[in-house]
Amino acid sequence: MEVIGKSVIRKEAWDKVSGRARYTNDFQSVGMLSAQMVISPYGHAKIAGIDTSKAWQVPGVRAILSGKRYPLTGEAIRDRPPIAVDKVRYHGEPVAVVVADTPSQAKTAADLINVKYELLPVVNSPTQAFQKGAPLVHEHLGEYKKEEDSLPVPGTNIATHIKIRKGDMEQGWAESETVVEASFSFAPSDHAAMETRCATAEIQPDGTIIIMTSSQAPFMVKRLLADYFDEDMGKIIVHTPLVGGAYGGKAAVQLEVLAYLASKELGGKPVKLFNTREEDILTSPCHIGLDATVKLGADRNGKIKAAEIRYLWDGGAYSDKAIDVTRSGTVDCTGPYNIANVWCDSYCMYTNHPYAAPFRGFSHSELSFAIERTMDLLAQKLNIDPLQLRYLNAIMPGDTTPTRVRLTKSNVGDLRKCIEKLRELIQWDEGPIKVINDRFIRVKGVSCSWKTSTIDPNAPSGAILTFNRDGSINLMSGVVEIGTGTKTILAQILAEKLKMDVDKVHVRMEVDTQTTPEHWKTVASRGTYMAGRAVLEAAEDVIRQLKEVAACVLRAPEEDLEVGGSRVFLRDDPVIGLHFKDICYGYKYPNGNTIGGQIIGRGNFVLRHLTGLDPETGEGKPGPEWTPAAYGVEIELDRRDYTYRLVKACTVLDIGRVMNQKAAEGQVMGAMSMGLAFAGRETFYFDDLGRVLNPQLRTYRPLRYGENPEYVVGFVETPQLDSPYGARGAGEHGLMGMPGALGNALSLAAGVQLNHLPLIPELIWRAKEAKHHASL
Amino acid sequence: MALQQITLHVNGEDHNLTVRSADTLLFVLREKLGLTGSKPGCLNGDCGACTVNVDGWPMKSCLMLAIEAVGKQVTTIEGLHNTPIQQAFVEEFAFQCGYCTPGFIMNCHSLIEQHPDADGQTIKEWLESNICRCTSYIEIEKAVKSVLRKD
Numbered sequence A: 001m002e003v004i005g006k007s008v009i010r011k012e013a014w015d016k017v018s019g020r021a022r023y024t025n026d027f028q029s030v031g032m033l034s035a036q037m038v039i040s041p042y043g044h045a046k047i048a049g050i051d052t053s054k055a056w057q058v059p060g061v062r063a064i065l066s067g068k069r070y071p072l073t074g075e076a077i078r079d080r081p082p083i084a085v086d087k088v089r090y091h092g093e094p095v096a097v098v099v100a101d102t103p104s105q106a107k108t109a110a111d112l113i114n115v116k117y118e119l120l121p122v123v124n125s126p127t128q129a130f131q132k133g134a135p136l137v138h139e140h141l142g143e144y145k146k147e148e149d150s151l152p153v154p155g156t157n158i159a160t161h162i163k164i165r166k167g168d169m170e171q172g173w174a175e176s177e178t179v180v181e182a183s184f185s186f187a188p189s190d191h192a193a194m195e196t197r198c199a200t201a202e203i204q205p206d207g208t209i210i211i212m213t214s215s216q217a218p219f220m221v222k223r224l225l226a227d228y229f230d231e232d233m234g235k236i237i238v239h240t241p242l243v244g245g246a247y248g249g250k251a252a253v254q255l256e257v258l259a260y261l262a263s264k265e266l267g268g269k270p271v272k273l274f275n276t277r278e279e280d281i282l283t284s285p286c287h288i289g290l291d292a293t294v295k296l297g298a299d300r301n302g303k304i305k306a307a308e309i310r311y312l313w314d315g316g317a318y319s320d321k322a323i324d325v326t327r328s329g330t331v332d333c334t335g336p337y338n339i340a341n342v343w344c345d346s347y348c349m350y351t352n353h354p355y356a357a358p359f360r361g362f363s364h365s366e367l368s369f370a371i372e373r374t375m376d377l378l379a380q381k382l383n384i385d386p387l388q389l390r391y392l393n394a395i396m397p398g399d400t401t402p403t404r405v406r407l408t409k410s411n412v413g414d415l416r417k418c419i420e421k422l423r424e425l426i427q428w429d430e431g432p433i434k435v436i437n438d439r440f441i442r443v444k445g446v447s448c449s450w451k452t453s454t455i456d457p458n459a460p461s462g463a464i465l466t467f468n469r470d471g472s473i474n475l476m477s478g479v480v481e482i483g484t485g486t487k488t489i490l491a492q493i494l495a496e497k498l499k500m501d502v503d504k505v506h507v508r509m510e511v512d513t514q515t516t517p518e519h520w521k522t523v524a525s526r527g528t529y530m531a532g533r534a535v536l537e538a539a540e541d542v543i544r545q546l547k548e549v550a551a552c553v554l555r556a557p558e559e560d561l562e563v564g565g566s567r568v569f570l571r572d573d574p575v576i577g578l579h580f581k582d583i584c585y586g587y588k589y590p591n592g593n594t595i596g597g598q599i600i601g602r603g604n605f606v607l608r609h610l611t612g613l614d615p616e617t618g619e620g621k622p623g624p625e626w627t628p629a630a631y632g633v634e635i636e637l638d639r640r641d642y643t644y645r646l647v648k649a650c651t652v653l654d655i656g657r658v659m660n661q662k663a664a665e666g667q668v669m670g671a672m673s674m675g676l677a678f679a680g681r682e683t684f685y686f687d688d689l690g691r692v693l694n695p696q697l698r699t700y701r702p703l704r705y706g707e708n709p710e711y712v713v714g715f716v717e718t719p720q721l722d723s724p725y726g727a728r729g730a731g732e733h734g735l736m737g738m739p740g741a742l743g744n745a746l747s748l749a750a751g752v753q754l755n756h757l758p759l760i761p762e763l764i765w766r767a768k769e770a771k772h773h774a775s776l
Numbered sequence B: 001m002a003l004q005q006i007t008l009h010v011n012g013e014d015h016n017l018t019v020r021s022a023d024t025l026l027f028v029l030r031e032k033l034g035l036t037g038s039k040p041g042c043l044n045g046d047c048g049a050c051t052v053n054v055d056g057w058p059m060k061s062c063l064m065l066a067i068e069a070v071g072k073q074v075t076t077i078e079g080l081h082n083t084p085i086q087q088a089f090v091e092e093f094a095f096q097c098g099y100c101t102p103g104f105i106m107n108c109h110s111l112i113e114q115h116p117d118a119d120g121q122t123i124k125e126w127l128e129s130n131i132c133r134c135t136s137y138i139e140i141e142k143a144v145k146s147v148l149r150k151d
Ligand code: FES
Pocket: B039, B040, B041, B042, B043, B044, B045, B046, B047, B048, B049, B050, B051, B060, B061, B062, B063
């Protein structure tokens, strides 16, 4: 391999270090108006009246949108008014949008809008939402339009219920000598991408709708706008430049709708809506919360025989993507273990919390916390080394998943190898506990994960290649550059296939839905696999066309030709050949006659053999492959005040093939950093009115420089045979095991079971106190 | 609100501008001068994405009014060209989405100017004012250490 695996510098690197890289909010045209939302200050309240009269008096105000019934929006269930009417269901929900000439005028006017609220009882957790007689978030749940596989239960707060019924539970429990059961919970939190969400909209006189948005799903924006508002899909053009971090949070479609409505109100004038940090945290979709109960049974050797699981996902006020997240969490509900008998009830619950978007790992870091903590409880009870217990039960080729997909080496990789490598990298055999002195203790915790991607069975990805006259190639793909470097990897795939210099591949970073071939959504660590396959097909297409022309000019059969170094040449005599530049726009004979013509390569890819899930048993094939991983976290706990320091975090994942060494390490380390922050400190603090008390980066605290531990990344390479060069998804996996491993380390260090997130010193103290009082 | 005529000295050039007294330096750089390299991340001093260099020191441009920058030398990311710290960020993969990058680089650049032999503790004190949500900071640490004077 010449290019694959190398730390090729990212194509947009110099733009990003010089300030030239442009994100949605960096595009501003003369005459573009500014929109400002007015948001609900309460979790659940009736809107008793909206007075906009004072706001209208502010100079520069052009429109105020409020109190109007627009078509309902929402992906899985159409349950969300773009601007609240009748009542608000979460803190941060838009109740009005003001458009003015400048941001400060819009803000001034927005502050003058007087909304009268009458408080309603708040549903403040999914467990509360699940109780009989709980206040209803949606009274008319039965009347909404919905996707076929969304299964809301009218008269309750259940947005959907997904079941796994695998094997025979009675037999499973009968074979189990040791049983453990525990409950876990954590509140919603945030993605906190450094770029807050932004969308602009403009409607031209001929009806063309031009949107620009910081989105992972520009093609979805196009589809949904057409669907929601009955617009002509061909007249919607969505532009997405570079995106400043997304992590799943920008897969949801929200601000685009508001910007579109605002522009429409103004006869199509260009309007920009840019989230402040507070709005980005409150109003735009957040990271899902979870209440979970897990029961595992094992025989005397530690073989797990039965698993009964209940997940209550905190989907928040609207079901949008939370239903998909719930489904995804259900199909891999057991974690990466081979369990013959599985019973899982997974509910997407409505609450009066900000609603959920996907979050890096798409439900897997969340369920992993519950499963991996329970695994440690089981190991303790069985008196087996926790890593050994995981090794023993590790999912393997030939096993089946909870939805009964039969696994192969190619689609599940090698978890045991990951565990073995982890064992070495974290020196597990030294033992998990090192007492430093009376005060400090160093402890290691471990965990494992797996993940498939439950994306639409017919999700497409396409690629187009065009040439420049110097023989260099332009690569167009609908993958959004959200920071993962996927577009550089696509260039590497192309360069490797054509055996050419990667510098001669030019990648178009911006996506526009009119001229870029569709890539479903830039989510689920699927860019390299799906877009990579499309690029490979496009490369084949180009090779075929180049050879066709060259064969004629060189008077040689196509089978005798090779492509390499931007040339087509004779395999047995490479000196005889033609440079791309001489044939990519047709070959011109000395007398002017030309054959061939402009070469355009095209490729596409669609996943194969995916199905929906059986509503009663969950049986079905939800995704193409699973990436397994093993994790270790070492902490140093101060036993005096329960503060702790992150010493080391390690991830070993079966990546199939490392495509770009430094980029891959960066993805895994960055994901670990996010996972540790989620596990250790990030959460929304809600008050009784369902208000989020910490919607700022000084009270909601991602890791900062120097708070990070030492990171260790290990790769196992079991190729996924149908993926370009064998690569598996890797963008999310570093995150998924962090909550479990950190929870296990701290529980062991503190000598109490820590089953809630975030793992802050106060939580440890409370658990210690509770244990102390219980023993009195 | 009253408008004012001011002259700002940015990246080595003088600019005559009409601004509101309440306009932040960040707003004016981006909206009036088109220098969109400095990013809004919180408008509150919490994230550092808007960091520029004012008279040699890092400054969060969302916390400074444009009128306060009169008479000072302002350097934004657009004012750096092929500096060693930019080179180091590229080579060490010290960014992913790149949104925090201009702010981080301006902070690092100022650090290198003020403390060419900064130790780990000083680096931490300076850089913990910026947030990067994508990377693990290890890459940024490597980049900045590779440029600081080695002893
Ligand atoms: S935008 Fe200035 S510190 Fe965040």
